[in-house]
Structure formats: C-alpha cells, structure tokens
Amino acid sequence: MKKQVISAGIIVLGISLSACKKEVKFVDEIFYNPLESLSGNMGTITLTPTREISKLGDNIFYTDCNLLENRKGYLKFECGPDYEHREPKPKNYRMDFVVYEVVPSNFSFCKYKIRRTDIWRDTGKPSLISSYCIK
Numbered sequence: 001m002k003k004q005v006i007s008a009g010i011i012v013l014g015i016s017l018s019a020c021k022k023e024v025k026f027v028d029e030i031f032y033n034p035l036e037s038l039s040g041n042m043g044t045i046t047l048t049p050t051r052e053i054s055k056l057g058d059n060i061f062y063t064d065c066n067l068l069e070n071r072k073g074y075l076k077f078e079c080g081p082d083y084e085h086r087e088p089k090p091k092n093y094r095m096d097f098v099v100y101e102v103v104p105s106n107f108s109f110c111k112y113k114i115r116r117t118d119i120w121r122d123t124g125k126p127s128l129i130s131s132y133c134i135k
Helices: 002-020
Strands: 035-037 044-048 051-056 059-071 074-079 096-103 112-119 126-134
Antiparallel strands (some): 035 044, 051 059, 096 112
C-alpha cells in the first residue's frame, strides 16, 4: 500500500513539474517580428516572452524581462537594465515597466506601428515613448 501511495505521489509530482515548464507564447504573434525604430537612432528590437534583444549598429544589447500582461495588440513587461553579451549580467538592479502597443499606422511602409512606453516603477509615469514599425 505504501509503495502505491509513493508511486502515485511521484506521478503527481512529475505531472506538476512538467506543467510548470509550459512555454509562454505571445497571444498576438505580430510581436515576434523585428521592431524597427521609426526615429532611426533606436535600432531594431526583437522580443521574446522573457527578453528584449536590441541591435544598434554592430552592438547587441539584452534586457531580461518578466511578461506581466499578454493580450492582442498589447504586452507589458517588467524589465531590468540592458547589458551587452560581452558583459556580465547586472545584479541587484531595479526593474521598471515597458509596454508595447499596436497603434494606428499613418505610414504606407509600415504594416503595424508599435508604441513602446517605458514607465518608472516608483512613479508610474512614462520616462520614454518611442515608435517602431513592423513591415
């Protein structure tokens, strides 16, 4: 009897752990496309559910993030500071919020226009608003 209970417990634990490993995906698949800066000086951003990868010229920067909201046309992340692949990942840092929203595009070359809003954690106010294009 004890062996059956232990076996059942191990099976339940295995199922629970495999459920925890479920891969998070964006609800709106357009966010998997590269986001090209409309200002030209912000480079290109590629998003994953756990990271932003920014390319500016020959430099590549990474930002680790937690996906807080994930719905059609809208993503909200909690993100740490940027770091280059050659640098060690920063420790003991403050995470602020970053929101990506699909907004109406008034550019013919832009299939989707994305507004990125960086928000200070302590005030809840925007610190930077920038626009990107998905072609």
